[in-house]
Amino acid sequence: MEALTVRGGYRLEGEIPIHGAKNSALPLLAATLLVEGCSEIHNCPHLSDVDASMAILRHLGCGVTRQDTTVTVDATAPSRAQIPDNLMREMRSSIVFLGAIVARFGQATLTYPGGCELGPRPIDLHLSALRRLGVTVEECHGTIRCRVEKELRGAEITLGFPSVGATENVLLAACTAMGTTVLRNAAREPEIQDLCRFLNHCGAHISDDGCGTLVIEGVPRLQGVAHAVMPDRIEAATYLAAAAVTGGKIALTSCAPETVSSVFPLLEQAGCVITRPQPNRIHMLAPSRLRKMGTVRTMPYPGFPTDAAAPLLAAACVAEGTTVFVENIFENRYRYVDELARMGARIQVDGRVAVVEGVPRLQGASVACTDLRGGAALVVAALAAGGETTVTALHHLDRGYDDLVGCLQGVGARIRRQ
Numbered sequence: 001m002e003a004l005t006v007r008g009g010y011r012l013e014g015e016i017p018i019h020g021a022k023n024s025a026l027p028l029l030a031a032t033l034l035v036e037g038c039s040e041i042h043n044c045p046h047l048s049d050v051d052a053s054m055a056i057l058r059h060l061g062c063g064v065t066r067q068d069t070t071v072t073v074d075a076t077a078p079s080r081a082q083i084p085d086n087l088m089r090e091m092r093s094s095i096v097f098l099g100a101i102v103a104r105f106g107q108a109t110l111t112y113p114g115g116c117e118l119g120p121r122p123i124d125l126h127l128s129a130l131r132r133l134g135v136t137v138e139e140c141h142g143t144i145r146c147r148v149e150k151e152l153r154g155a156e157i158t159l160g161f162p163s164v165g166a167t168e169n170v171l172l173a174a175c176t177a178m179g180t181t182v183l184r185n186a187a188r189e190p191e192i193q194d195l196c197r198f199l200n201h202c203g204a205h206i207s208d209d210g211c212g213t214l215v216i217e218g219v220p221r222l223q224g225v226a227h228a229v230m231p232d233r234i235e236a237a238t239y240l241a242a243a244a245v246t247g248g249k250i251a252l253t254s255c256a257p258e259t260v261s262s263v264f265p266l267l268e269q270a271g272c273v274i275t276r277p278q279p280n281r282i283h284m285l286a287p288s289r290l291r292k293m294g295t296v297r298t299m300p301y302p303g304f305p306t307d308a309a310a311p312l313l314a315a316a317c318v319a320e321g322t323t324v325f326v327e328n329i330f331e332n333r334y335r336y337v338d339e340l341a342r343m344g345a346r347i348q349v350d351g352r353v354a355v356v357e358g359v360p361r362l363q364g365a366s367v368a369c370t371d372l373r374g375g376a377a378l379v380v381a382a383l384a385a386g387g388e389t390t391v392t393a394l395h396h397l398d399r400g401y402d403d404l405v406g407c408l409q410g411v412g413a414r415i416r417r418q
């Protein structure tokens, strides 16, 4: 079984280039299905979730090729409107293909994406929104069958929660619907804005009031374009946490600082000095030992992102004082805490609250990733631990971090994969 071996205690110093965002690339690839022709997605990261999306597009009958970070999708004549169970289970966020398949074929058959390491992952908001657009949805024995009786038609939709995935599915289904859709309480994450930029570049008519309301005027068809995936803000936050925990000095390049800015106040409170010398760079100098970060509450964008909490929590494990994390998005985001405890971390979890009492030093240990961002937390902790840490179950990390080992080695980390 492959494992990472990390020898902690080395200060990270240097530059890390940030890759394209996983959570933008996935909906963008689903959106290429709406185009009756070819689309080029540039700055696409090398991730297993991207590979799974490419496999789904091929299964649907699209031509898909990859050249380095460019994925080209030819959706001239897709031939299937269903995603098999194995592909749905391989990647939970396959549900984002639902809106695009329904829009392109007038029908769709998928199986339930199922829960994941973060707890149950319901799709009620997705399905109720699609019903408002004129989709008949039948759910039985774990299979979802959707059918457009006459045509997709614009509607007024208000989401009970600003769900990222449900917002993406409404955008993909409403772009070529008859009439106008008004989506209220939409997710405002930067990845949603990236998707809207791509769709409008393809000829869609989407307007965003910047306060959570999207207006989508349906158009007859979309044309293929070339689009570059936005930088990954969670990858950036992860590397900031890695540098912070080692008292490092780091520059992130080809990034989008404004999309990570909700993380900066916590790191500055912990004693880090963060500057943005250029529009696509973040520089950070960390103190030899972090101070506590206070209380970290995860919220929908523009609040503190739930995906950045785990790496920051790992850094808080060796800070002076106590930091409290309150998880407001997912039910069970702390499965990795038991693994951090094996390294000597002092963390009390009660439901959605984790109280982290900083200790002077963690000890290297054998730990296993429990999920994508929890795995990143283990790597962050290992960088600051005394001795050697072995990290297994690397398939979780491969879903969301492109060349993690190479990036960390490039700034002085003693880390290898074998």
Ligand code: EPZ
Pocket (backbone or CB within 6 Å): 022, 023, 024, 026, 093, 120, 121, 122, 123, 124, 125, 126, 127, 161, 162, 163, 164, 165, 166, 187, 189, 306, 307, 329, 330, 331, 372, 373, 400
């Ligand atoms: C997206 O997941 C991201 N994934 C997640 O990143 C991210 O944590 C999340 O948004 C929040 O920002 C991708 O973009 C591929 P949601 P998504 O729908 O769309 C509940 C990572 O590590 N909900 O905004 O699944 C849901 O249970 C991943 O990169 C319903 O109740 O998130 C959750 O509690 C993890 N009913 C909350 O809303 C629904 O129909 C947020 O879910 C849909 C969601």
